[in-house]
Amino acid sequence: MQCSYYDAALCRSCTLIERPYADQLAGKQAHARAALTGHDGVAWLPPHPSAEEQFRNKAKMVVTGSAVDPVIGILGPDGEGVDLRWCGLHEPPVTAALSPLAEFVARANLAPYDLRTRRGELKYLLVTASPDGEVMVRFVLRSTEALARIRKHLPALQEALPRLAVASVNVQPEHSAVLEGPTEIPLTPAQTLRMAVNGLDLHLRPQSFFQTNTAVAAALYREATDWIDELAPSSVVDLYCGVGPFALHAAARDTERRVLGVETSAEAIASATHSAADAGLANARFAVGDATAFAADDDGVPDVVIVNPPRRGIGPDLAAWLERSGVRHVVYSSCSSASLARDLAVMPSLRPVRARVLDMFPQTAHYEVLTLLERG
Template identity: 65%
Template sequence: MRCGYFDAGTCRSCTLLERPYPAQVAGKQQHVRTLLGDPPDLHWLPPVTSTEAGFRNKAKMVVGGTVDAPTLGILDADGHGVDLQGCPLYPPALTAALAPLAAFVTRARIEPYDVPARRGELKHVLVTVSPDDELMVRLVLRSTEALARIRKHLPWLQDALPGLVVASVNVQPAHAAVLEGPDEIVLTAHDTLRMRVNHLDLHLRTRSFFQTSTDVAAALYRQAAAWTDELAPASVWDLYCGVGGFALHLAAPGRHVLGVETSAEAVVGARRSAADAGLVDVRFEAGDATAAALGASTPPDLVVVNPPRRGIGPELAGWLEASGVEHVLYSSCHAGSLARDLAAMPSLRPRRAQLLDMFPHTSHYEVLTHLART
């Protein structure tokens, strides 16, 4: 993939861009095999690759510049805006939304936040696109000062972006490197974006996490479902379940599935998805994954864990080791924490694994590992 921003030195976020894509994937495969110790009884499936461009379903654009000439992109070393509206990582429907959004900043007179001066209102524009080219747009503001103007001019934005389904304002008053704040104001009739993944519609609410690449996420869920159907567990827990991607894909007649997630927003979306799909043996609870496991009277047959980069941690790893759970599917976005967690669960040995390149042109990747009790 060629990128004019990279060639000009304007943006260097894609640190591996100068390497041919097959070499990127091979390097990641070698990296994860080395971290996991490459045991001889671990079977590696062929890696899942991505398209080299247009794969990201979400843009997190820092807003800079001025009201009359806003930039959507990143900040330079001095904290000033660098416009990246032409970034090739985004699919056409998302890219096409950026110019109207920049025009909306001007029309609604929303002053971009000036980081060095600590003044202004609009910090970020967050845009998510579905496989059906529908959009969710979130404006991260320092306060609600511009809210009335945003509401006034929202019909103009809806006309400019016919695919706009969900629009909201998030309030983040702190001058800190924290993307969003605790308060969300939904401005549209719809409060969820429908993400069509394989045979399911996942309902993504404003503050819910979803995988970066919809196509690679679909492959991830298909592989987990295939392994689960082969193992035929009667009960499954999906810990750190997010919007329910694993739990909903692993559902089957006679199989009881429980999803646990700290984000109440994500749980609401997951429950809606289960209801839409008519899945009666799938339920979701808002809560801490470790606390849910430690507080349960009986462990399930299979546990799925999809933690953040820090991993599941020693407490949950210790519970899994002692629980008697026969099978664990561990989906990790950080192989270092995965290796650390595996060392704390010596009775659960990795049997099968697959690299999924969710983040081309960077050193990051996803890896799905099937652990079986020895």
């Protein structure tokens, strides 16, 4: 992949960009296998590749400069803004949205937030694209001071961006690196972006998490569901379920299968519940809750547990519960093989028997690894 930003040393986020893509994949496979050293008998499937560019379905852009001349991109090492509107990683609908958004910032007189002076309103622009090209736009503001101007000029943005499906304002008043705050203010009647994945419509709400790479995410959900189908469970619990993709796929494959998803984010659970109802999956239900607390309080033992935790992993408490629970199989999707290895050390009775690297993040050292654990 050729990148003018990298060549000019304006952005060095793509740390592996100079390596041929085949070497990147081989390196990630070797890294994952090394992390699981000591676990004999793991069947390693070939790594699942990604498109090398135009694969990111979302952009999280810092806004600097001025309202008249906004800079949409990242902060450079010197603290100055670097315009990344034409980053080659973004899907075309994301790229197509960024210049109209820059014009909208000027039209609505949205002063970018200045970290040094702590003045200004607009902190970030968050843009997400669906597989069919619709976009969600979120304006992260310090306060609601600019809300009336945004609403006034929104029709002009909708005219410039005819595929704009969802728009909202997020209020993040803190002077910190926290991306968003708890308050979300809708700007459009629609407040879910439809993400069509493997024949399922996932209804993504503004504060819900979805994987960055839609095509590889779809492959991840197919792979996990295939493994679950081989086990033919009657009950599945998906901890850290997010907007429910693993749970919904498991429920759709067998409508007699009882599936429960648990997640701390109420927004994500609302998305998952909406998607289940839309798909007519009465066998899938979702609950707001902490994964570890749920496991400790639940009396039943499901046939299969799915975990898809954040980078820190599931942690010792949940790993210890899984170790003593009697659960026969765990499908563990990890974005950090280091935390996966730490968790496996706490549950020695659940041994990895199959694994696959899925390259969710080309041009970087990051990847997803899907592992099937079986009680020995």
